[in-house]
Amino acid sequence: MPVSGMSTGTADQLYLALRVAAIEDYLDHADPLPFIADDLFINFDEKRAAAGFRVLDELAKKTQVLFFTHHEHLVDVARKTLDDAVSVVTLPVASNSPSPRSEAA
Numbered sequence: 001m002p003v004s005g006m007s008t009g010t011a012d013q014l015y016l017a018l019r020v021a022a023i024e025d026y027l028d029h030a031d032p033l034p035f036i037a038d039d040l041f042i043n044f045d046e047k048r049a050a051a052g053f054r055v056l057d058e059l060a061k062k063t064q065v066l067f068f069t070h071h072e073h074l075v076d077v078a079r080k081t082l083d084d085a086v087s088v089v090t091l092p093v094a095s096n097s098p099s100p101r102s103e104a105a
Contacts, residue, residue, distance in 0.1 A: 009043040016040065016052060020059055032063035039069050041077075049074060050081040057082050 003011050023035055037056070041049040056065045069075065078086045 012043045027062050034064040037067045049077045053078050053081045
């Protein structure tokens, strides 16, 4: 099946698998560099996101993994899946940014 025939979530899983394989290959012959993921699982359902977090947990045994998201449910999935292996840092909303409520008014 061509990638164009896949759902967005399935295509994202394929790309994640290819990215992780490339990173693991790189780590076999180079110094580790952090892997930075920005909202990597936004098209994943909860079960797929949990599986993705387990993959990142395995990768974190070889290099630092930083996962950025503004989706609170993904933080919950990560905590539920990985327990104490997750460190969460919540950044405050910038004081000069308009709040979502003021934008809607």
